[in-house]
Amino acid sequence: MIQHFPVLSVMVLFFSAFLIEIVGKKEILRNVIAFLAVTASLVMLACLIPSVMIDGQVISYWMGGWAPESGYAIGIGYEVDSLSLLFALLGITAYWLSCVYSFGYMKGKQNLGHYYTLFLMLAGASVGFFLTGDIFNMFIMMEIVTFSAVALTAANTDKLTAIEGAFKYLVNCSIGSSMMLAGIALLYMNCHTLNLAQLSAILPGSFNSTTLLAFALILTGFCVESAMIPFHPSFVDAHTVAPSSVSMILSGMVLKLGVYGIIRLSYIIFRVIDTSAIQVMLTLIGTVTMFIGVTMALAQHDFKRLLAFHSVSQLGYIIAAAGLCTTLGLNASLYHAVNHTLFKGLLFLCAGAVIHSTGTSDLDSLGGLSKRMPKTCICFVIGAFSISGLPPFNGFVSKWMIYQAVYEKAMQTGNFFYVVVTVTALVVSVMTLASFVKVLHSVFFGQLRKEHEDVKEVSPIMLIPMGIMSFLCIFTGIFYREFDRVFINSAVTSAFDNIDYVDGMMGDGYSVTYGLAGLTGGNLEFSYWNPYVWLSLFLMVFAAAVLVTLIMGRTTGRTLESGEDYDSAYGTGDLSVDFRGQTHESGDPEEKYAVFFSGEKAEYSHAGGSDLFWGFKYNWHRYYEVLQGLHSGSVNDYSIYAVIMISMLCIFMYIFMR
Amino acid sequence: MLILRYLFYVLIFPGALFTVLVGWLLAGLDRKVIARMQRRIGPPVLQPVYDFFKLVGKENIIPAQANRTAYKMAPFISFVSLSVIMLFIPIFGFTAVNGVADLIVILYLITIPGVALIVGGSSSGSPYGAVGISREMVTMMSYELPFVLALLAVAKKAGGDVLVFNLTDIGEWQVMNGCMAFHWSMIPAALAFLLVIPAEVGTQPFDVAEAETEICEGPLCEYSGAPLAVFKLSTHMKMCVMSALFTALFFGGIRTGYVVTDVILFLAICVLVTLVCITTVHAVTARLRIQHLFKFYWKYVSVLALISLALVWLGA
Numbered sequence: 013m014i015q016h017f018p019v020l021s022v023m024v025l026f027f028s029a030f031l032i033e034i035v036g037k038k039e040i041l042r043n044v045i046a047f048l049a050v051t052a053s054l055v056m057l058a059c060l061i062p063s064v065m066i067d068g069q070v071i072s073y074w075m076g077g078w079a080p081e082s083g084y085a086i087g088i089g090y091e092v093d094s095l096s097l098l099f100a101l102l103g104i105t106a107y108w109l110s111c112v113y114s115f116g117y118m119k120g121k122q123n124l125g126h127y128y129t130l131f132l133m134l135a136g137a138s139v140g141f142f143l144t145g146d147i148f149n150m151f152i153m154m155e156i157v158t159f160s161a162v163a164l165t166a167a168n169t170d171k172l173t174a175i176e177g178a179f180k181y182l183v184n185c186s187i188g189s190s191m192m193l194a195g196i197a198l199l200y201m202n203c204h205t206l207n208l209a210q211l212s213a214i215l216p217g218s219f220n221s222t223t224l225l226a227f228a229l230i231l232t233g234f235c236v237e238s239a240m241i242p243f244h245p246s247f248v249d250a251h252t253v254a255p256s257s258v259s260m261i262l263s264g265m266v267l268k269l270g271v272y273g274i275i276r277l278s279y280i281i282f283r284v285i286d287t288s289a290i291q292v293m294l295t296l297i298g299t300v301t302m303f304i305g306v307t308m309a310l311a312q313h314d315f316k317r318l319l320a321f322h323s324v325s326q327l328g329y330i331i332a333a334a335g336l337c338t339t340l341g342l343n344a345s346l347y348h349a350v351n352h353t354l355f356k357g358l359l360f361l362c363a364g365a366v367i368h369s370t371g372t373s374d375l376d377s378l379g380g381l382s383k384r385m386p387k388t389c390i391c392f393v394i395g396a397f398s399i400s401g402l403p404p405f406n407g408f409v410s411k412w413m414i415y416q417a418v419y420e421k422a423m424q425t426g427n428f429f430y431v432v433v434t435v436t437a438l439v440v441s442v443m444t445l446a447s448f449v450k451v452l453h454s455v456f457f458g459q460l461r462k463e464h465e466d467v468k469e470v471s472p473i474m475l476i477p478m479g480i481m482s483f484l485c486i487f488t489g490i491f492y493r494e495f496d497r498v499f500i501n502s503a504v505t506s507a508f509d510n511i512d513y514v515d516g517m518m519g520d521g522y523s524v525t526y527g528l529a530g531l532t533g534g535n536l537e538f539s540y541w542n543p544y545v546w547l548s549l550f551l552m553v554f555a556a557a558v559l560v561t562l563i564m565g566r567t568t569g570r571t572l573e574s575g576e577d578y579d580s581a582y583g584t585g586d587l588s589v590d591f592r593g594q595t596h597e598s599g600d601p602e603e604k605y606a607v608f609f610s611g612e613k614a615e616y617s618h619a620g621g622s623d624l625f626w627g628f629k630y631n632w633h634r635y636y637e638v639l640q641g642l643h644s645g646s647v648n649d650y651s652i653y654a655v656i657m658i659s660m661l662c663i664f665m666y667i668f669m670r
Numbered sequence: 671m672l673i674l675r676y677l678f679y680v681l682i683f684p685g686a687l688f689t690v691l692v693g694w695l696l697a698g699l700d701r702k703v704i705a706r707m708q709r710r711i712g713p714p715v716l717q718p719v720y721d722f723f724k725l726v727g728k729e730n731i732i733p734a735q736a737n738r739t740a741y742k743m744a745p746f747i748s749f750v751s752l753s754v755i756m757l758f759i760p761i762f763g764f765t766a767v768n769g770v771a772d773l774i775v776i777l778y779l780i781t782i783p784g785v786a787l788i789v790g791g792s793s794s795g796s797p798y799g800a801v802g803i804s805r806e807m808v809t810m811m812s813y814e815l816p817f818v819l820a821l822l823a824v825a826k827k828a829g830g831d832v833l834v835f836n837l838t839d840i841g842e843w844q845v846m847n848g849c850m851a852f853h854w855s856m857i858p859a860a861l862a863f864l865l866v867i868p869a870e871v872g873t874q875p876f877d878v879a880e881a882e883t884e885i886c887e888g889p890l891c892e893y894s895g896a897p898l899a900v901f902k903l904s905t906h907m908k909m910c911v912m913s914a915l916f917t918a919l920f921f922g923g924i925r926t927g928y929v930v931t932d933v934i935l936f937l938a939i940c941v942l943v944t945l946v947c948i949t950t951v952h953a954v955t956a957r958l959r960i961q962h963l964f965k966f967y968w969k970y971v972s973v974l975a976l977i978s979l980a981l982v983w984l985g986a
Contacts, residue, residue, distance in 0.1 A: 380795065382737040389737075402785065403778055415774050419822070420833040428983055431826075435818055438777070442814040445781065446807045449788050457792035458800060459735055554750050627808040627960030631968070 014063060015071050018090045018143045021056040021104070024049050025136030029129045036125020043115055046128045050111045050135060054104045057097065057139070064097045065502045070516030072145065080518055083525075085207035091145030091517050094502035095280075098346065099272045100142040101499075102353050106265045107135040109357065109477040114257040116473035117364055121255075127167055134160040134261065141269055145517055147199065147281075148206045150273070151192055154237065157269060158185040161262055165254040177253040180246035180647045187654045188236025188243070195229030198222055208281060209517030212510050213526040216283045221666070227282050228665040232658050234277060238270025240331065241301045242653035244324045245643050248308075251320035256364025259316060263323040264357040271330055271349055275342070278334075279507045285337045289668035292429060293661075294335025295418075299433045302328025306443045308643065310625060311636060315363045315373040315455065318447060319356065322399060325440060326352045332433060333414045336421050342504045344413030347496065351398065351406045351488060358395035358481035362388055365470040365478070366455060375451065380460030384467040389456045391478040396452055398485045400445035406489035411441060446625060679757060679766040686753035692937065693906030694718045696913065696944045700952075703945055707953040718906055722899050730895030735795030744790030745893075745900035751782040752907040759914050760841050762932040763925055772835035773821045776915065780870065783904055784810050787879075790901070791889020802888015805960050806872075806879035812967035813869040819975035820859040820866070824919050826982045827856060837918060844923030851920040859978035860920045864947040865971045867912045869963070871905060873948050875955040878963055909948065913940040 028049035035041050063069045071092040078087025092100075111131065118124060137156035144150055162185075166178035200206055202222045203214050215223060239247040251263045278285040278294070285291065305325030312318040330352065333345035365388045366381065367373050382389040398405035401412070415434055422430030469475075488495050506513065514523040629636060642649075679685055698715035705712020714720075732738055757766045758776060788806055791799035827850065828834045828843040840850075850856045869876035880887045890901055917939045926932055958966065 380735070382740070382793070386739075397785075401778065402782060403775070408778060412774055412778075416833060416835065419825070419835075423826070423829060423831050423833055426831075431822065431979065431983070434822060435815070438774075438818045439811075439815050442781070442811055445785070446811055449785070449792070449803065449807050452789070453792040453800065453803060457737060457740070457789075457795065459795050459797075554746070558746070625804055625808055627805065627964055628811060630961045631964050 014059065015073050017056040017060055018071060018092045019073050019075070021053040021100075022090075022136050022140040022143065024052050024056075025132050025139065029132035029136065032125060032132065033129045036129070039124070042125060042128055046111055046132060047115075049132055050104065050108045053135070053139065054108050057101050057104055060092060060097055061101075061498075064092055065094050065498060068094070068502060068505070068512070070506075070512050072517045080207075080210075083210075083518070083522065085205055085210045085518065088149050089145040089207060089209075089517060090143050091209060091513070092143055093513050093516070094506040095272075095275065096142045098350070098499055098503040099268060100139050102268065102350055103138045103142060103265050104135070106261060106353050106357055107131075107138070109361075109480060110257045110261050111135075113260075113361055113364070113474055113477040116471045117257050117368055118255065121167075123167075123169075127164070130160045130163050130167075131258075134164065134266075138265060138269065142272055145208050146206050147196055147208055147211065150208075151189065151196055154192070154233075154269065155189055157266060158182070158189065161185075161250075161258075161266060164258045165250045165262070167255050167258065168253070171253065174253040177246075177250040180650065181250035183647050184236060184243060184246040184650060184654065187651060188233045191229045191236070191658060192233030195226040195233065198226035198229070202226070207517065208276070209514045209522075212281045212283070213514045213518065213523055215281060217526055219282075219284075223282075224665050224669055225662065227277070227284065228662045229658075230277055231274065232661055234270045234273035235297065235657075235661075236270070236654065237273060238267050238327050238331065239301075239324050240270075240297050240327070241304055241324075242642075242657050243650075244301070244305065245645075245653075246647060246650050248317060248320040248324065249645070251323065252314060252317040256316070256360055256367060259320070260357045260360035260364070263320055263360060264353040267323060267327055268349055268353065271327065271334070271345075274331065275334055275345075275507060279337075279342075280510045280513060283510070284669070285335070287669065288425070289664075291335050291337050292427075293664060293668075295332045295430070295433055298328045298330070298332025298335060299436050300328070301325070302332065302440045303436055304639070306440045306447070307632070307635070308639060310443060310447045310450075311629065311639075312447075313375045315366065315375055315378075315451065316360070318375075318451060319359050319363060322359075322444065322447070323352070323356055325444065326356065326399065329411070329414055329437065329440075332437070333417055336417055338417055338421060339504055339508065340413060340420065341417040342507055343496070343500055344410055344417045346500050346503055347413060347488075347492075348407075348410035350499070351410045351485075354481055354484050354488065355395045355398040355405075355407060358391060358478060358485060359399065361474070361478045361481065362392040362395060365474055368470055368474070369467045370464055375454040377461065378455045378464070379458040380456075381464065381467065382456040383460065384464065385456075385469045387469055387475055388478070391475075391482045392456060393452065394482040394485055396448035398489070400448055401441050402445070404486075404489050406485050406487075406492070409489055409492045411437070446628075450625065680753070684756045684759075684761060684764075684766055686749075689753050689756045689907045689910050690903060692910040692914075692940065693903065693908075694722075695937075696909045696941065697906040699941060700909070700944060700949045703949045704953050707949070718902075722903055725899035725902065726896050728895045728898075730897065731892075733795055733892050736892065737793040737795075740789055740793035742897065744786045744793065745897045745904065748783040748786035748790075748904040749900050749907070751779060751786070752904055752911055755779045755911050756914065758837065759911070759918050760837050760922065761914070761918070761936050762841070762922065764929055764932060765838055772837060773825060773840075774835060776837070777817065777821060780911070780915075781810065783908060787889050787901065787904075790893070790897075791891070794889070794892035796892045798885045798887075798891040799889050801885050802879050802891065805881075805885075806889060808960055808964055809869055809872075809876065809879055812964045813866045813971075816862045816967055816971040816975045817866045817870075819972060819979050820863045821919075823856065823859040823975060823979040823982050824850060826979065827853065837922075841918065841922040844921075845925060847923075849921045849923040855981035856920070856978055858974040858981075860916075862971045862975035862978070863916055863920070864943070865967075865974075867916065867943070867947045868951055869967070870912050871908045871948060874952045875958045876963055877957060878960045881957060909944055910940065913943040916943050 028045050032042050032045055060071065064071060073090040075088045118127060134157060137153045137160065141150055141153035141157065144153060162178045162182045165181055166175050168174045199211065203211055205211060236243045251259045254262060278290060302325045305321050305328055309318050309321035309325060312321060330345050330349050333341045333348065363373060365385065369385060370378060372378065394405065398407040401407040415437060418430050418434045418437065422434065511523045681687060697718040701717060702712045702715050732741060755776065784806060788803045791803045824840060825835055828840045834840060844850060851860050872880055880890060890898060893901060917936060921939050924935060926935060
């Protein structure tokens with residue numbers, strides 16, 4: 013029974029997608045079908061955890077029973093090892109949460125039948141992408157993902173920017189998938205098979221210039237999919253304009269397709285990750301990506317655009333760590349991939365809640381929402397601290413592993429490049445914190461805007477997914493050892509040792525005929541602060557501090573809660589504690605600043621949004637001028653960058669790998 | 671028994687009480703010495719203690735604009751995280767909680783008080799707070815780079831070909847090979863670290879975030895009474911934590927064999943570090959502007975730390 017679960021978990025999503033198109037008009041039926049489909053898929057994949065993750069089995073399934081004939085795989089096969097199951101589970105969890113959130117967020121929008129159809133197509137294709145054992149099938153799934161994502165990005169058809177973003181996304185992904193198709197054609201020409209397991213048995217022994225070009229092209233395809241530099245601008249544009257429930261999927265989940273592809277390709281199929289040229293290349297791409305992503309994010313003043321640039325930056329961390337080819341490095345990379353889906357999903361959902369309540373995502377025109385939307389604020393704080401890597405949230409665990417892995421690599425190889433990577437990663441982390449401080453201040457703290465006085469907290473159906481994600485962020489941060497052992501370790505093992513993967517698909521002993529041997533990545537030894545000790549200490553001291561305040565707070569003075577109290581208590585009507593006076597309503601910016609600097613009367617200054625951190629931006633203005641010029645918003649420019657990058661990758665391969 | 675021991679560690683030594691007392695001592699000495707440098711008599715050494723209890727007795731006003739929870743919690747988060755950091759810093763031979771912390775963990779824990787200050791200032795809803803937190807954040811970004819470079823240089827020096835981030839291991843290495851500060855290749859890193867301390871603590875000339883004369887202490891602008899007292903206390907504790915970290919990293923090789931003499935020697939070095947890098951720098955400089963601060967750290971201090979890192983990598 014259990015070997016049917018992988019294919020069923022994909023089929024149920026696709027089948028329900030068509031079912032929804034039939035009953036699309038009836039809201040309740042539609043929502044029930046969507047929810048049941050995603051839940052069924054989630055449950056089926058969760059049932060695979062014991063046998064795949066814990067026992068280390070590889071589950072294979074041949075479509076239509078077309079098993080390999082005399083060592084050649086002809087039919088399409090599904091193959092689930094720990095690596096694919098990790099990503100598939102991650103994906104379906106994100107889809108489940110996004111689906112629940114959509115019920116609240118998309119309520120009342122038009123064409124919801126199409127929305128859920130496309131949503132389930134996207135979910136099915138992503139899960140299929142992770143579970144399939146056939147490289148052409150992988151390409152097909154990637155195409156379905158691309159086209160559903162494009163259509164979902166443009167779901168707000170009344171917004172012109174949405175259609176423009178979708179178009180850019182389409183062009184960019186088409187470049188990537190064309191490259192991938194060309195690479196697959198070359199592979200088929202050379203190896204006469206499309207099965208991943210068979211390819212990974214044949215390829216390491218027969219490496220020639222054709223397969224090298226194929227590797228370069230397919231790698232480019234996956235780099236596009238994971239929004240590496242310089243393919244990122246159109247993704248950012250699309251993530252900004254899509255509905256938030258979709259942005260969360262696109263940014264948190266769909267980018268992971270590329271990550272999975274790169275890991276599967278370089279660790280298992282081609283096994284080229286043990287050459288130092290590939291390691292340096294992947295780490296270099298990752299490092300540049302994380303740096304440019306975060307510096308661009310610092311300059312943004314749109315909530316969702318800022319988050320989208322942070323996705324680019326975090327993906328840089330993931331790829332840089334994956335390129336190290338050490339057990340700890342890949343462990344860190346996968347852990348960060350999981351964490352990124354959790355906290356970035358959470359942050360996009362918070363952004364969605366803010367947009368849903370206020371109707372805007374411009375940081376310059378928001379403020380003080382923490383009093384109106386306290387639950388969203390708490391979720392956002394958890395997400396923001398997680399992505400900035402503050403202890404004890406999950407981002408800290410994975411980032412800490414990344415630093416350790418990179419610096420260890422530096423020490424082992426004696427290559428100063430990895431030191432630069434470590435420093436960049438640490439500095440990027442503090443910049444991440446900086447830009448989330450900006451969001452926290454501009455959206456949730458600071459002063460409440462007059463027009464947002466009667467903003468309401470979002471409905472529970474939207475808060476539930478946010479709560480679950482916040483919980484998971486804390487859970488994976490504190491119980492990291494257990495989580496790492498069950499989910500991540502087995503995936504790392506299966507990535508390093510592909511003999512089981514080949515034998516599981518092609519029959520026992522197949523790998524022996526090709527003389528395959530597993531990669532070695534060193535031991536997984538990471539010392540990490542013990543969060544239990546720390547947490548218990550923290551709680552103890554905190555309890556002590558609270559006790560002290562309680563005792564002292566009783567005896568000293570009163571706590572005045574508002575300006576009115578102050579006035580009535582002291583009768584000094586002129587001295588207003590309330591900053592939000594009359595002057596700013598005139599809307600004259602000069603007057604606003606004049607009042608602010610002179611400090612008289614009722615002050616009003618937002619001093620948030622794009623105003624924050626000008627001391628930093630002032631020093632970097634030349635860098636920002638260049639970056640601003642490069643992020644022109646024109647898809648023509650973006651395509652040119654893509655072509656340049658593809659040529660560079662191919663040239664790199666031919667120089668260093670032959 | 672274990673619980674009692676942990677309670678002792680956390681609450682008394684080397685946790686909250688010890689950090690607070692040392693912080694007061696350092697702050698008092700700082701004020702006294704700076705006054706002598708400026709030919710003033712200066713306040714008594716116990717002035718920070720008097721100030722603390724005076725502030726605790728004052729009325730506590732929460733502005734109408736503020737987010738009350740975040741506003742009230744922020745100072746205590748700052749206080750708690752600072753007393754927890756002290757547990758992880760080895761005092762020569764003595765470590766309260768062994769094997770659970772290292773350089774990167776310390777690096778991150780030290781950012782928490784800064785974040786708490788930012789959250790507090792931001793949640794007060796004051797425009798001065800807004801300006802203050804933006805400067806605080808830029809200050810944080812400025813000193814992070816030299817800080818990281820100096821820490822990595824120390825790690826490489828102590829580790830050689832293996833990864834050593836653990837503070838206890840770094841201390842042991844110094845016992846075997848002499849203190850870090852006595853290795854000539856580490857002197858630039860030590861200098862860079864000394865220059866990071868005043869920015870981390872927020873004293874002149876790097877007190878742009880709390881500039882009293884222009885933005886009324888920025889994030890602390892709206893604070894009054896006990897929360898203000900706790901924030902002020904955190905600043906003093908930060909002096910203690912930073913100088914202790916410096917001592918552990920660069921003078922960690924000293925062992926007298928007795929805990930008491932170890933602690934006294936440790937304190938003496940902490941006082942010396944504070945007087946050199948906080949008091950003297952404060953006495954002879956005027957406040958920088960935020961963009962100059964950023965430039966100073968990324969251009970000069972980082973280069974100092976980078977020289978050390980490069981020297982260590984070249985095998986010096």
